[in-house]
Amino acid sequence: MEELNALFHGFSIALTPFNLMLMFVGIILGVIIGVLPGLGGANGIAILLPLTFTMSPTSAIIMLSCIYWGALFGGAITSILFNIPGEPWSVATTFDGYPMAQQGRAGEALTGAFTSSFVGALVAVLMFTFIAPLVASFALQFGPPEFFSVYLLTFCSFVGTGKGNPFKIVASMMLGFAMAAVGIDIVTGQLRLTFGITELLSGFHFLVAVIGLFGIGEILLSMEEGLSFSGHTAKINPKIVLETWKQLPRYWATSIRGCIIGCWMGIIPGGATPASFMSYGVARKMSRDGHKFGTGQLEGVVAPETAAHAAGTSALLPMITLGIPGSPTAAVLLGGLLIWGLQPGPLLFVEQKDFVWGLIASMYLGNIAGLIVVLTTVPLFAAILRVPFSIIAPVIVVICAIGAFTVKNNILDVWLMVVFGVVGYVFKKLDYPLAPLVLALVLGDAAESSFRQSMLISQGDLTVFFSNWLVGSMTGLALFALFWPLISAALARLRLAARRS
């Protein structure tokens, strides 16, 4: 097969000592970036991009993409150990990862997360290798209605599969949308919900909200237990790793679903964040232990991590084949490509074989190297957790403040972070779920603009969302997911009535 030949050629390029060194440096930098809240994947790569100008484009993209993998892995570490998602796509990992850490099973959670990430990314790269051209033609068929139906599906599955008061879930989600709407409306140029406050022109940035809600909020919550509270010890040694690996094959179905969701979301550009949420929601619905999700189920870590990494990796596919970045980080990488004078698209595969296949080969190697690096450096992070809370608390506040500030270089964001922290504290105690809020905040603008574009195309006709088999099936699934609790309750009643009669 032609692709395999090209792949081996790519390996020969990637396996030079210089490039291998760049791989490890990239991964370590990436993990650090992924762990620090505020210094996100896109941010970090943007900062490090100028460093690569002196290298050949192939070496540069190898290092940058390894930073990308490192950030993907790193986000899981703080999610599990601190309940502070280092990246938006690791928010879903906190749902079960942190409870596992609280139960003393942090090593298990971390191993599960990293291995699932590795599997997800590996599947995505395999897919990348063989079906890149096919996907390119398919993705071109995606128009605004299709995009909107995907977003709708994500949100509806969250409402439909959530436990707890559905009104609180919807309220939380709608608040997220409302916050996403603040600022300049892209289509009409009008200012929305700013009430004359100029700093709100650019709206609420989801990173500030995430740092506040999850970081500060969690600190406030933890303080209730008093200062004797100390972090969770995470023992990660080969025994724990092997034990966890023995358990993981049980979740093969979740893993496969996660890979599919992730690859799909990465390509169509949904991104790693919605992929992780959707995978979590679907796994919760379809798993036998779904009702136990949120209390520390390993499966609840496997699902989002597999999907997030599959999506993050496959997000590079539309970037390389079409020049459409599938995620903000991919967008930065795209910028790098253009700076190096490389034009993404089908011609790239033909004219720059060394570059493309060197990159693809490094994706395999980078993931293996990444898994080894994170599994071995976790004791370092675990040691941090044994530091008492009265030291950790203010240090985390400082890190969060830095993170919040660096988003837009605006001190207002740091204030907002504190406000979000209080909101996060109150919401968590009152069972208003935060995930829908963050999801809506992140995707709100994109969802709204795809809706409006769809309406423009169809001249106000809502049936555009059922106009072809692709969009119709996704919209149908979305509505089904939304009303699932009602449907299943009705079905249960019918079954009960049938049994009685």
Next chain:
Amino acid sequence: MEKNNDTAQRAVRIVTMDLVVAVLILALGVLVVYESRRLGSSWADDGPQAGYFPFYIGALICICSAVVFVQSLLKVKTDRKVFVTAEQFKLVLVILVPATAYVFAVWLIGIYVSSALFIALFMGLAGKYSWIRSIVVGLGVSVSAFVMFEIWFKIPLPKGPVENLLGY
């Protein structure tokens, strides 16, 4: 740590907070609806107006918070679950108040000095560590942050008089 149901301790109940928060969210919803109407929430010639989406968002917020309000109202006499006790609240304030003061200080004198002060003071006063240790940790974190952000990553953070003296 037991979250007991007896009201012998001074405490705020969950239902009370539910009612208060529902009202606050309802108010936000009304605000969103009002703003949407101001922007125009129907169809213009070229598609939905700027306030179209936000109108329905605001409406849903209002409806949901109203429902939650009513749900809590029905439970107000019976549900005794505690939201936060006086003791717990005091502990939360122990970090919240200094953190707020910290952000204020960041605004005034820059982040590096504020961070050192915040960490050192918190460790010394709340954590009851020795002052030497507290200062060492505070300075250590502050200086490492300085090296990482100012020198290595070159990300500008708020600075104040002390940093200006040092030439940054």
